Amino acid sequence: MQAEYERWLLAQIKTDPTVFRELYAYYFPKVYAYIAYRVRRKQDTEDLVSEIFLVVVEQIRDFEYRGEHSFAAWLFRIAYNMVCQFHRQQNRTQYIPLEDLPAMSQNDLSPDHELMKKERFALLSQLISTLSPRRQEIITLKYFGALRNQEIAQILGLDERTIASHLSRGLRELHDKYVESELFIHE
Amino acid sequence: MNEFEPHTDRIEQLLNDATPASDVSFYEQLEAHLLQRLQKPTIPIQGHSPRRWFWRAIFPTQYRMAAAVMMTIAVTLAVFTAFPSLAQSLNQFFKRDTSDVKVQQAEVMVGEDNFDFFRGSPFPTGEAELFSLEEAQARVSYSITVPQTDGIFLSRLALNEDTETVIQIYTVPSIRGLNGSFFLTFEQTPANLYEPPSIGASAVVEEVAIGETTGAYVVGTYETQSQLSEVVSMPSGVVQDDNFLPYGSVVRIDYQSVWVNNPQWQQLAWQDGNKVYRVTANWANGLLNIRAFAEGVLHNTMIDAGQLIGMPQGIPDEWQAWVENVTFYDDYQSVVYEYRDDEVFVFISEGSANVPIFDRPEAAPDTHEMLSIGGHTGDYEAGLWEPRLLTLGSMPPFSRMTPEMFAEPIPYQWVRWQANGLTREVAVFNASYAPDELADIADHLVFTSPDYAARRSQSSPARADLRPVWRYAEASAESYSQFDVYVPRHIRFIPWPYNPYNTLYDYRMGVVWQPYGIYDPSQFYSTPVIPEDLEPPVLLIFQRPLKQQEQGLLSGCAWPESSTREALQLADGTPVLYTTGTWEAGSEPFIPLERLCIEGQHFQIIRWRQDGMAFEIMAIDANDITPAHLLTIAGSMERSR
Numbered sequence: 001m002q003a004e005y006e007r008w009l010l011a012q013i014k015t016d017p018t019v020f021r022e023l024y025a026y027y028f029p030k031v032y033a034y035i036a037y038r039v040r041r042k043q044d045t046e047d048l049v050s051e052i053f054l055v056v057v058e059q060i061r062d063f064e065y066r067g068e069h070s071f072a073a074w075l076f077r078i079a080y081n082m083v084c085q086f087h088r089q090q091n092r093t094q095y096i097p098l099e100d101l102p103a104m105s106q107n108d109l110s111p112d113h114e115l116m117k118k119e120r121f122a123l124l125s126q127l128i129s130t131l132s133p134r135r136q137e138i139i140t141l142k143y144f145g146a147l148r149n150q151e152i153a154q155i156l157g158l159d160e161r162t163i164a165s166h167l168s169r170g171l172r173e174l175h176d177k178y179v180e181s182e183l184f185i186h187e
Numbered sequence: 188m189n190e191f192e193p194h195t196d197r198i199e200q201l202l203n204d205a206t207p208a209s210d211v212s213f214y215e216q217l218e219a220h221l222l223q224r225l226q227k228p229t230i231p232i233q234g235h236s237p238r239r240w241f242w243r244a245i246f247p248t249q250y251r252m253a254a255a256v257m258m259t260i261a262v263t264l265a266v267f268t269a270f271p272s273l274a275q276s277l278n279q280f281f282k283r284d285t286s287d288v289k290v291q292q293a294e295v296m297v298g299e300d301n302f303d304f305f306r307g308s309p310f311p312t313g314e315a316e317l318f319s320l321e322e323a324q325a326r327v328s329y330s331i332t333v334p335q336t337d338g339i340f341l342s343r344l345a346l347n348e349d350t351e352t353v354i355q356i357y358t359v360p361s362i363r364g365l366n367g368s369f370f371l372t373f374e375q376t377p378a379n380l381y382e383p384p385s386i387g388a389s390a391v392v393e394e395v396a397i398g399e400t401t402g403a404y405v406v407g408t409y410e411t412q413s414q415l416s417e418v419v420s421m422p423s424g425v426v427q428d429d430n431f432l433p434y435g436s437v438v439r440i441d442y443q444s445v446w447v448n449n450p451q452w453q454q455l456a457w458q459d460g461n462k463v464y465r466v467t468a469n470w471a472n473g474l475l476n477i478r479a480f481a482e483g484v485l486h487n488t489m490i491d492a493g494q495l496i497g498m499p500q501g502i503p504d505e506w507q508a509w510v511e512n513v514t515f516y517d518d519y520q521s522v523v524y525e526y527r528d529d530e531v532f533v534f535i536s537e538g539s540a541n542v543p544i545f546d547r548p549e550a551a552p553d554t555h556e557m558l559s560i561g562g563h564t565g566d567y568e569a570g571l572w573e574p575r576l577l578t579l580g581s582m583p584p585f586s587r588m589t590p591e592m593f594a595e596p597i598p599y600q601w602v603r604w605q606a607n608g609l610t611r612e613v614a615v616f617n618a619s620y621a622p623d624e625l626a627d628i629a630d631h632l633v634f635t636s637p638d639y640a641a642r643r644s645q646s647s648p649a650r651a652d653l654r655p656v657w658r659y660a661e662a663s664a665e666s667y668s669q670f671d672v673y674v675p676r677h678i679r680f681i682p683w684p685y686n687p688y689n690t691l692y693d694y695r696m697g698v699v700w701q702p703y704g705i706y707d708p709s710q711f712y713s714t715p716v717i718p719e720d721l722e723p724p725v726l727l728i729f730q731r732p733l734k735q736q737e738q739g740l741l742s743g744c745a746w747p748e749s750s751t752r753e754a755l756q757l758a759d760g761t762p763v764l765y766t767t768g769t770w771e772a773g774s775e776p777f778i779p780l781e782r783l784c785i786e787g788q789h790f791q792i793i794r795w796r797q798d799g800m801a802f803e804i805m806a807i808d809a810n811d812i813t814p815a816h817l818l819t820i821a822g823s824m825e826r827s828r
Contacts, residue, residue, distance in 0.1 A: 024218055032207065033206045045207075050220075054224065103208055143199070143202045175198040
């Protein structure tokens, strides 16, 4: 979304709440995917996404635009806090059956294709959950929140170069774990 | 997939290909609901919630007990600073209330990571309240002073920007692992901004000499007696849950507190120059002499933060500064800079001692080579840190690491070199730098060393009676036994990961004994209690005044005839008898604990005499303990006070 357009939408929302649709349409898929990777279960994902957007609409009129990406950083900061709260309340990682996982596409995939994608999601999200908490956040914010390092740095309160370093190491680690899991599966 | 393709591309492709998407119906329903919300005016929900919400929402279940304690601390501290100095009735340091009973208010926003802050944990999960010395210094108008402490470690810095109060929170590794409940805070505030904390009407304030000035010492605290009311404000539109308050909710509780002269709480305040200092400690009874701490602060332990900040220069960007720490021990002085980045720990130290500042693993390093650092010859070592092989003690920084962190061997690397008469080290854990890379980093560090020698000569000579007493219940044991109890001079002489339990006097044997075991210290919120089913591996120290005829073991365990005996000596030449073997059938168990000294357990014992006392140190099934360990512990024994 163009920064100027986003700024205009945020200003406009005070008089015309319907413009929120535009922001929602743009950010919803990113927030949904990010949350899905962080909590995995479809029901939990929907609960958290609802809560996040409820907080957003509650506070959006008071939101102060501070330049490009400031809205994304604010939105994902709320999402990040929700995820942290969610995990604090969870005692342990639970096995989640495939049918409880979120769908993989709004398009009509063939059942086989959908199943394959779900399995891949299950594997990847499980592998991601074995990374350090910080790397989990950075990778999911990057690839599912579609955020830039600068925004992630803002959300997590870290230096941008630290984000880059974590991202690079995290991806390598994830790749190694993925290869290992493939070998294990094929043995 | 081309196997030569860069692997991060491959994983990125997989991630992009497995992006979950919502059902259209959920998307549309939520959108409609949100738009409806946006078009209505917002009214914050005020309501009364079940009490359990408050605790469950703020604190994880496993920390509830500690949390209750910490909340009391938080509220007490908050109230202490909430009232301006309406009347200088008591003195300049504390404000006496007209009653011991007062109504207090606590307001907490759910989602603030306030728990870890008050735990004083050196391993915070959130960094919201974490200030480095440099950050804190940039926010106050005076130069922060940092105590050079013996045996305690600066874990976090907090700041009250209104009063420019810098709060340094220390943990106490000599009761390592008890960081969750034991803390000491050292505060400094410009005298003209200092707001005396309130104390109960019956509080006893004692004037005490702190160096050449006079301070005020108070024992006790306000303790919560009953909750009067609770109001929860939640963000509007948030779905209520039976068990948890949603993020952003604010809980305001009115409750009644009563001042209790509880000796576990101590406060000491005094003024030096234009600053008022205040030391607060909890669980301090029998553990800590905060007057001695204050004396130490004044006499020989202050260092100007300006000399620490920003040192050394040239730190790689990926190492995030966490905390700086200055430690003066009897036999070495050092400045340790600590950096953390998730699993990676980096310690940079500079010290006056010509000995390694950090402990070394007992196992030989996998790699050892000489290299050049800025024209100086240095050592490079790398290998796996096997925690159970750790040698003598737990000097910083390792005493700050939790047992969980040592569950698996940790890869380590370090370089060590000498320059300007000082020993410098860079130790990296859980990372993999090439030797040249690490040498290059070391080479680019710029130190502006404090002048240790000058600082030492300015200070008063160390006074044994002013050293903080970090021991458990030696005082109590002494009062029962009627003799001076000896303890290892410092916790670092006890091999990691053995942690101390209480100190006890066995009236039947006339023996004082101190067990050290491997346990998860976080389970204790007060003095660790020796479990009845204590099992090996365990270390035990026994002592009592010499009798005319010593017979058998001080521990009361039956002397195994088949044991191997060897004459050894301590560093000062004191003769020691070292015995090792296996308890035999018919061995008497150690009376208070039935699972020690029983058949099949391996033991090592050293016995010696010193200052009219008989001592015995016993290691049972402690396979990583060597005779050298036992001799070192023995050599460090001194009177507890």
